[in-house]
Amino acid sequence: MTRLFGTDGVRGLANRDITVETAVSLAQAAAIILGEESRSRGDKPKAVIGRDPRISGEFLAAAVAAGLASSGIDVFDAGVLPTPATAFLTADLDADFGVMISASHKSAPDNGIKFFARGGHKLPDATEDRIEAAMAAPKLAPLGGAVGHVQRFADAEDRYLVHLLSALPNRLEGLTVVLDCAHGAASAVSPEAFADAGAKVIVIGNDPDGLNINEGYGSTHLSALQAAVLQHGADAGIAHDGDADRCLAVDHTGATIDGDQIMAVLAISAKARGQLARNTLVATVMSNLGLKLAMKTADINMIQTKVGDRYVLEAIRDGGYTLGGEQSGHLIFSRYATTGDGILTGMLLLAEVARTGKTLRELTQVMKVYPQVLVNVSGVDRKRVDSDQELQQAVREAEAELADTGRVLLRASGTEPLVRVMVEAADEGTAQSWADRIARVVEKRLAL
Numbered sequence: 420m421t422r423l424f425g426t427d428g429v430r431g432l433a434n435r436d437i438t439v440e441t442a443v444s445l446a447q448a449a450a451i452i453l454g455e456e457s458r459s460r461g462d463k464p465k466a467v468i469g470r471d472p473r474i475s476g477e478f479l480a481a482a483v484a485a486g487l488a489s490s491g492i493d494v495f496d497a498g499v500l501p502t503p504a505t506a507f508l509t510a511d512l513d514a515d516f517g518v519m520i521s522a523s524h525k526s527a528p529d530n531g532i533k534f535f536a537r538g539g540h541k542l543p544d545a546t547e548d549r550i551e552a553a554m555a556a557p558k559l560a561p562l563g564g565a566v567g568h569v570q571r572f573a574d575a576e577d578r579y580l581v582h583l584l585s586a587l588p589n590r591l592e593g594l595t596v597v598l599d600c601a602h603g604a605a606s607a608v609s610p611e612a613f614a615d616a617g618a619k620v621i622v623i624g625n626d627p628d629g630l631n632i633n634e635g636y637g638s639t640h641l642s643a644l645q646a647a648v649l650q651h652g653a654d655a656g657i658a659h660d661g662d663a664d665r666c667l668a669v670d671h672t673g674a675t676i677d678g679d680q681i682m683a684v685l686a687i688s689a690k691a692r693g694q695l696a697r698n699t700l701v702a703t704v705m706s707n708l709g710l711k712l713a714m715k716t717a718d719i720n721m722i723q724t725k726v727g728d729r730y731v732l733e734a735i736r737d738g739g740y741t742l743g744g745e746q747s748g749h750l751i752f753s754r755y756a757t758t759g760d761g762i763l764t765g766m767l768l769l770a771e772v773a774r775t776g777k778t779l780r781e782l783t784q785v786m787k788v789y790p791q792v793l794v795n796v797s798g799v800d801r802k803r804v805d806s807d808q809e810l811q812q813a814v815r816e817a818e819a820e821l822a823d824t825g826r827v828l829l830r831a832s833g834t835e836p837l838v839r840v841m842v843e844a845a846d847e848g849t850a851q852s853w854a855d856r857i858a859r860v861v862e863k864r865l866a867l
Contacts, residue, residue, distance in 0.1 A: 423554075424547040426727050428533030430522055433475030437530055439482045445532055446486025446518070448553035452546065453516040453536065454492055463565075465493040467512060467572065469505030470520035471604040471662045473527045474629030480520050483532065487518075488567035490559040497575035499627075501604045501663035503760035504579040506539035510757065511578055513537075521604065524639050524660040527630045539757040540736075541729055576608055583612045583763055586755040588692070589774050592617035595653045596769060597669075599644040600625040601637025603661035609762045613657075616766060621651050633660065638667045638748055638761075645673040654772065655779045657765035658748075664728075665748035666761035668768060670780040678748040679710040681768055683786040685750070686742055687717050688771045694741065694754065695719065701734045701743030703727070708826055708843045713786035726830070728759055789825065790847035792854040794840045799865035801831035801838050813860045817842065817853045825850065827857065836867060 423429055429445065431437045454464030466487055470476035476499075484494045492515075497508055502519045509517030517535035525531075534542050534550070542550075596618045600606040606625040614620045623643055624636030636643055638658040648656040648669050656669035668676035682700060689695035699720040702710060706723065714721040722738070724730040728749040735743045735753050744750035749759035756763060772779050804810065810829075817827045825844035832839070840858045844850035 423551045424544075426729060427523070428519075428531050430525075430529065430531040432528055433479065433530040437479065437532065439478060442479045442482035442532060443486040444554045445550070446483040447490050447558045448550045448556070449516065449518070449534055450487050450490030450492050450559055451553045451556065452549045453534065454490070456537070457515050458491075463491060463493055463567065464515040465495065465512070467495045467497055467505060467509045467514050467517040468520070469497040469500045469502070469508070469517070469575075471632060472499050472602070472606070472627035472629055473522070473530060473632050473661070475527075475530045476520045477629075479530055479532065483518055483520065484569045488569050490567070491561040491565050492567040494567055494569040495572040495575075496569060497572040499604055500575060500579065500608065501760070501762065502533070503664055503756055503758050503763065504575070504608065506535050506758045507579055507582055507756065508572065508575055509535045509537070510539035511582070519662070521662040523662045523664065524633055524637065526634065527632050535757075541732060541758065579608060580612055580615065582755070583766060584615055586752070586763060587616055587766055587770050589770050590617040591766070591769050591773050594655070594769055594773055595619040595621070595651065597621045597623065597644060597647045597651060597653045597656040598625070599623050599636050599647075599656065599658040600663075601633050601659050601661050602627040602631045603633065603637065603659060603663060605659045605663035605762060609659060609663065609765075612762055612766065613769075618769065621647065621653065623647050637661065638665055641667065641669065641675055645669050645675070649673050655769060657769070659761040659765075663761045664759040666750065666764035666768070667748045668765065668779065670783070671778055672780060674780065676779065676783055678744050678746045678750060679707045680783045680786055680788065681748070681750060681764060682742070682744050683710055683713045684771060684782045685767060686714065686719055687785055689742055690717065690719055696739055696741040699738065699740050701731050701738070701740050703731060703745050704828060705841065706746055707791060708789045709787045717785070732758070789843045789845065790850045791841065791843045792847065792850040794854045794858040796838045796840060796858050796861045798836055798867055799838050799861055800867055801836055801865070803865050804829050804831045804838055807864045810857075810860050810864050813857050817857060821849075821853070827853065829857075829861075838865065
């Protein structure tokens with residue numbers, strides 16, 4: 420049987436994969452599992468619900484609220500707010516758990532339901548499995564005053580704004596920034612946060628209508644932001660995705676700054692200010708080789724996890740680290756947040772520009788970005804990637820030639836007969852050549 424929860428909650432096409440019935444059942448099951456601590460003390464559990472502005476979020480949030488309230492949970496409806504805001508508010512309100520209705524960077528027809536545990540932390544797999552199992556169990560059915568209230572969380576945005584501003588080491592006066600809000604959850608709160616921090620703000624992609632989220636704007640479509648930065652002569656541009664848990668940037672020349680480069684800048688800054696716990700940055704195996712070399716030059720340790728921000732989060736929590744993230748722009752600052760926060764990332768990046776007096780382009784020179792080529796090979800037996808000797812010999816030959824100027828990474832898909840071949844090298848031609856050669860070996864040796 421296929422597991423309902425994926426790597427980031429329950430995702431799918433709204434009204435087909437994720438129906439009202441699914442949302443209600445998930446909420447009722449979550450009430451059983453995540454509300455048990457408060458119920459054991461005789462207290463009524465409480466939960467925070469947030470959503471991005473896609474149209475299906477309206478009925479899904481209502482369904483989740485109904486499922487929770489009918490199970491004796493007091494519901495605080497925060498309305499349209501970023502995913503990291505929902506996580507923060509869960510902790511700030513000392514709620515038993517939080518629920519975010521969002522499909523992140525996906526288009527409007529998709530949606531998702533994600534839960535946060537007490538404190539705003541992502542759920543471990545075991546807890547998600549318990550919730551899934553509880554969907555088939557008898558539901559809680561309190562009567563009278565034991566059912567939950569559903570109330571508007573009136574000061575949710577203000578609380579989150581105060582939190583963001585309190586995390587800044589210095590203000591942003593003198594900087595002009597273009598914000599691309601992806602017609603998503605950051606459309607209201609991100610411009611207000613940057614303006615309150617002292618920046619001159621120009622905003623694009625901030626007119627959500629429920630259908631245009633991530634459409635032509637945001638961190639997966641940077642051309643509009645690049646054009647706006649050049650048009651307005653801005654110091655930088657900041658791009659969010661639909662639920663604002665990630666951030667990519669554009670410097671004053673229009674060049675893209677990815678999550679690896681942002682991590683390099685902020686890790687070095689944190690070390691200089693004595694705020695990089697255990698002198699360590701956490702990244703994934705897909706981070707650019709240039710990040711690893713930049714950290715070595717800066718005498719900063721770097722550990723790498725499997726791909727996925729949940730694995731970065733686990734490593735941060737297990738090791739007591741304070742900074743980690745992904746090339747995609749999911750950055751986690753454990754001093755201030757329990758999940759990736761695109762608004763916080765953008766503000767901290769610009770705070771470093773303001774503090775140093777350097778341009779964003781100058782700051783990112785601490786890291787050389789190595790050309791990275793990715794080739795997907797489908798129709799193959801992904802389980803034999805590590806055991807096929809001829810394939811492993813091809814990888815060793817590539818690594819011997821590339822030496823310290825490149826690397827090879829083979830990643831087997833967890834769900835499809837697919838192997839991803841990633842090669843980094845000092846120049847794109849070399850990276851492409853080795854990626855193609857290794858991909859041909861994968862096709863030959865692992866064909867189904």
